[in-house]
Amino acid sequence: MNIYVIGIGLIGGSLALGIQKAYASCTIYGIDSNENHLQEALDLGIIHEKATLKELKNADVVIVAVPVNVALELTLEVLNSIQENTLVFDVGSTKVDICKAIEKHKNRRNFLATHPIAGTEFSGPKAATSTLYQEKTNIICEVEKTAFKLQEKALELFSALGMRIRYMDAKSHDKHIAYVSHLSHISAFMLGKTVIEKEKNERDIFDMAGSGFASTVRLAKSSPAMWTPIFEQNRENIMETLEEYILNLIHFKELLQDARFTEIYQEMENTNYIKQILNGILVEETN
Amino acid sequence: MNIYVIGIGLIGGSLALGIQKAYASCTIYGIDSNENHLQEALDLGIIHEKATLKELKNADVVIVAVPVNVALELTLEVLNSIQENTLVFDVGSTKVDICKAIEKHKNRRNFLATHPIAGTEFSGPKAATSTLYQEKTNIICEVEKTAFKLQEKALELFSALGMRIRYMDAKSHDKHIAYVSHLSHISAFMLGKTVIEKEKNERDIFDMAGSGFASTVRLAKSSPAMWTPIFEQNRENIMETLEEYILNLIHFKELLQDARFTEIYQEMENTNYIKQILNGILVEETN
Numbered sequence: 001m002n003i004y005v006i007g008i009g010l011i012g013g014s015l016a017l018g019i020q021k022a023y024a025s026c027t028i029y030g031i032d033s034n035e036n037h038l039q040e041a042l043d044l045g046i047i048h049e050k051a052t053l054k055e056l057k058n059a060d061v062v063i064v065a066v067p068v069n070v071a072l073e074l075t076l077e078v079l080n081s082i083q084e085n086t087l088v089f090d091v092g093s094t095k096v097d098i099c100k101a102i103e104k105h106k107n108r109r110n111f112l113a114t115h116p117i118a119g120t121e122f123s124g125p126k127a128a129t130s131t132l133y134q135e136k137t138n139i140i141c142e143v144e145k146t147a148f149k150l151q152e153k154a155l156e157l158f159s160a161l162g163m164r165i166r167y168m169d170a171k172s173h174d175k176h177i178a179y180v181s182h183l184s185h186i187s188a189f190m191l192g193k194t195v196i197e198k199e200k201n202e203r204d205i206f207d208m209a210g211s212g213f214a215s216t217v218r219l220a221k222s223s224p225a226m227w228t229p230i231f232e233q234n235r236e237n238i239m240e241t242l243e244e245y246i247l248n249l250i251h252f253k254e255l256l257q258d259a260r261f262t263e264i265y266q267e268m269e270n271t272n273y274i275k276q277i278l279n280g281i282l283v284e285e286t287n
Numbered sequence: 288m289n290i291y292v293i294g295i296g297l298i299g300g301s302l303a304l305g306i307q308k309a310y311a312s313c314t315i316y317g318i319d320s321n322e323n324h325l326q327e328a329l330d331l332g333i334i335h336e337k338a339t340l341k342e343l344k345n346a347d348v349v350i351v352a353v354p355v356n357v358a359l360e361l362t363l364e365v366l367n368s369i370q371e372n373t374l375v376f377d378v379g380s381t382k383v384d385i386c387k388a389i390e391k392h393k394n395r396r397n398f399l400a401t402h403p404i405a406g407t408e409f410s411g412p413k414a415a416t417s418t419l420y421q422e423k424t425n426i427i428c429e430v431e432k433t434a435f436k437l438q439e440k441a442l443e444l445f446s447a448l449g450m451r452i453r454y455m456d457a458k459s460h461d462k463h464i465a466y467v468s469h470l471s472h473i474s475a476f477m478l479g480k481t482v483i484e485k486e487k488n489e490r491d492i493f494d495m496a497g498s499g500f501a502s503t504v505r506l507a508k509s510s511p512a513m514w515t516p517i518f519e520q521n522r523e524n525i526m527e528t529l530e531e532y533i534l535n536l537i538h539f540k541e542l543l544q545d546a547r548f549t550e551i552y553q554e555m556e557n558t559n560y561i562k563q564i565l566n567g568i569l570v571e572e573t574n
Contacts, residue, residue, distance in 0.1 A: 117497040137494050166494055173495075179482045180496035184503040190535040191474050192561040193554065194528065195466045197535075206564045207424050207453060208460075209467035210404040214565050215502050216471040221562045224555035232548050241481065242540045246533060248477040248484075253529045261519050267480065268511035274479040275508045277493045278501050 001026040004051060004059045006074065008032050008041040011091055011119060012065030013128025015161070016046045021130045022160035029055070041125040056081040061157070064090040069229035072101040079107040087150040089114050093177065094233040095141045095170035109147040112154050115139045115173065116163060117181075121221035134162035141170040178237035183245060185219045185227060186238070192220035288313040291338060291346045293361065295319050295328040298378055298406065299352030300415025302448070303333050308417045309447035316342070328412040343368040348375075348444070355379040356516035359388040366394040374437040376401050380464065381520040382428045382457040396434040399441050402426045402460065403450060404468070408508035421449035428457040465524035470532060472506045472514060473525070479507035 003019055005012045008030045016028045030047030032038040041047045056062060062078050064071050071090050078088050079102060089112040090098055099113050118136040120127060138158050143151060158165060168176075195217070199205045231238060255264050290306055292299045295317045303315045317334030319325040328334045343349060349365050351358050358379050365375055366389060376399040377385055386400050405423040407414060425445050430438060445452060455463075482504070486492045518525060542551050 117495055119497065119499065121499075136497070139495065176486070176492045176495055179485050180492065180500045183481065184478065184500045186536070186539060187474055187478050188503050189555055189558050190532060190539055191471065192558040193535050194470065194532045196558065196560060196564070198466050198528070198531065199463070205463045205467065208404060208426065208463055209564075210406065210423070212406065212408075212506050213467045213471045215505050216475050217561055217565070218502050219499050220555075220558050221565070222555070224552045224559070227555060228548050228552040231543065231551060232546070235543055235546070239540060239543050241485070242536065242543070244485065245477060245481045246536050246540065248480050249473070249529065249533050249536070252473060252477055253526060253533065256518060256522055256526050256529070259519070259522070261515050264518060265511045265515040268476055268507075268509070268514060271476050271479040271483065271507050272511070273483060274504055277483070277496075278504070278508070 001060045002029065002058050003027070004029045004031060004056060004062045005047065005065060006031045006053075006063065006078070007065035007067075008037060008046055008125055008128075009065070010123050010125075010127040010132075011116075012063060013041060013046045013125045014118075014130065014132035015063055015065065015091070015116075016041070017128055017130035018133055018161045019157065022157075029059075037125050041128075044125055044128075046125055046128055053077060053081065056086075057083055059083075059086050061153070062086060062088045064088065064092075067226050067229045068092040068094050068098070068233050071098055075102055075111065076105060079105045079111060082107065082110060084110075085149070086110055087112065087153050089154060091116055093181065093230045095139075095173045097233045099142055099170045103145075108145060110150060112143070112146045112150065113141040113170065114154070114158075115141075115177070116158075121218055123223040123226065131162075133158075136163055137166055138163040139166050139168050139173055141168055141173055143167055174234050175237050178234055178241045182230065182234055182238050183241040185222060186231075186242060187245065188217050188219035189222075192217045288347045289316065289345050290314070291316045291318060291343060291349045292334065292352060293318040293340075293350065293365070294352035294354075295324060295333060295412055295415075296352070297410050297412075297414040297419075298403075299350060300328060300333045300412045301405075301417065301419035302350055302352065302378070302403075303328070304415055304417035305420055305448045306444065309444075316346075324412050328415075331412055331415075333412055333415055340364060340368065343373075344370055346370075346373050348440070349373060351375065351377040351379075354513050354516045355381050355384070355520050358385055362389055362398065363392060366392045366397060369394065369397060371397075372436070373397055374399065374440050376441060378403055380468065380517045382426075382460045384520045386429055386457045390432075395432055397437060399430070399433045399437065400428040400457065401441070401445075402428075402464070403445075408505055410510040410513065418449075420445075423450055424453055425450040426453050426455050426460055428455055428460055430454055461521050462524050465521055465528045469517065469521055469525050470528040472509060473518075473529060474532065475504050475506035476509075479504045 005016045028047045029049050029051035030041050031051050088110050095113050116138045118132050292303045315334045316336050316338035317328050318338050403425045405419050
């Protein structure tokens with residue numbers, strides 16, 4: 001089986017490593033606009049060979065793991081270059097725009113829109129691990145538009161990587177992911193910004209920061225090149241979540257201002273309900 | 288050595304376990320207003336004996352590990368009951384109010400104001416671990432107001448627990464800790480609230496949440512009973528940090544609104560500087 005991974009950073013590289021582990025006889029071809037990353041991926045054994053977009057006619061599977069803005073045109077180009085039985089899937093954090101970009105393509109049925117909910121705040125091939133996707137959720141959108149045989153091929157591959165599958169329409173995906181992923185990133189980035197602005201001249205002060213701060217601000221280490229296009233594509237939904245978040249913060253500040261501590265207690269107690277929700281998320285606690 | 292720990296939850300219980308490990312011959316007496324917690328602490332071997340405030344005259348060390356509002360009066364009561372060579376220290380997350388509460392007490396020199404920067408989002412004796420304080424920072428305020436011999440005794444104890452020490456005036460402590468700890472908690476609580484409000488009728492949606500969300504919202508599991516009085520005592524500083532955080536979020540929302548994505552990229556890239564800061568914080572990454 002010939003697998004072409006386009007974009008061999010954290011996400012694509014981890015898929016490559018996971019697939020290598022699951023399919024001993026596959027060959028992983030890497031394609032990346034960053035020649036240093038490509039060489040690094042080869043040196044690290046993440047890919048077996050370097051390749052270019054011109055070779056995609058040899059592909060059984062093509063994985064598009066590039067920033068979501070780049071993915072739009074690139075996926076069209078990929079769909080132009082493949083054979084009848086090639087499976088193409090993307091792994092981007094937004095699904096409406098990619099589904100729209102390729103909806104009229106003659107090879108639409110070769111494409112599957114997916115979003116594996118997995119990642120870390122690190123980036124590049126060095127950050128890739130073969131176990132990134134184990135026991136993680138993969139959201140598949142518009143499954144009915146993909147050829148049945150290629151659905152099967154994809155599901156087998158995701159199952160081999162240890163993922164569980166959920167089906168969702170692209171619009172719902174983008175709306176909900178704004179809450180449970182995109183907003184967290186903005187919240188962390190702005191927390192980091194606020195603290196850096198205030199404390200930049202007092203680096204010692206960060207000795208005061210504990211694991212609580214580290215955990216809350218962790219996502220502020222994420223790659224701007226990956227996240228800017230996500231924010232761009234999911235702008236409407238994100239603005240709505242951000243508006244609600246800001247209103248909740250303003251309300252909390254008013255409660256503080258007016259010394260309404262019984263209500264502050266109540267706000268926190270109600271939100272402790274998040275414990276039950278998080279029990280469903282497989283994550284190693286930091287403490 | 289007779290150690291009396293008042294409040295045997297996560298913080299006090301972890302101190303008790305750490306001290307037991309470091310001093311084989313000590314006896315740990317537990318005092319708690321919650322009889323269930325006290326019994327649990329005894330059953331778990333966190334304390335050797337249950338005790339009451341009336342027995343403090345036997346104490347070599349008294350640790351005040353209760354919510355910061357309770358600590359104010361309680362520490363006065365403790366200082367009324369001790370012997371000449373008893374060390375009393377608190378471990379609260381605010382330092383101005385406690386230092387002020389006891390400043391005129393005749394036994395002021397028996398008291399040391401401390402804030403070990405360690406904790407988790409869990410609470411109660413079951414959450415206690417002997418290693419919570421290892422390689423963590425302990426901030427000591429107004430050290431010059433504590434008797435020299437009792438300073439020594441305290442430093443020996445903190446050293447045995449594996450902590451590093453920083454000295455700071457109480458006002459600076461409260462100002463900086465608002466940024467690097469208190470604001471993170473509010474940020475997490477309001478993120479949790481925003482998502483729960485939106486998604487409460489769609490529990491399935493939380494399958495979409497990954498470890499990034501879990502990490503950012505983790506502190507929203509924290510105890511309202513512990514945190515409400517902290518917010519109360521550090522209200523002025525927290526309101527200032529919250530104001531700056533809200534303004535940064537509003538600015539980010541405006542950038543989104545106006546589709547100014549180059550600036551959004553720049554905001555994130557500047558904040559990536561948090562990586563270098565976090566390298567100084569000893570924390571296990573969640574990924």
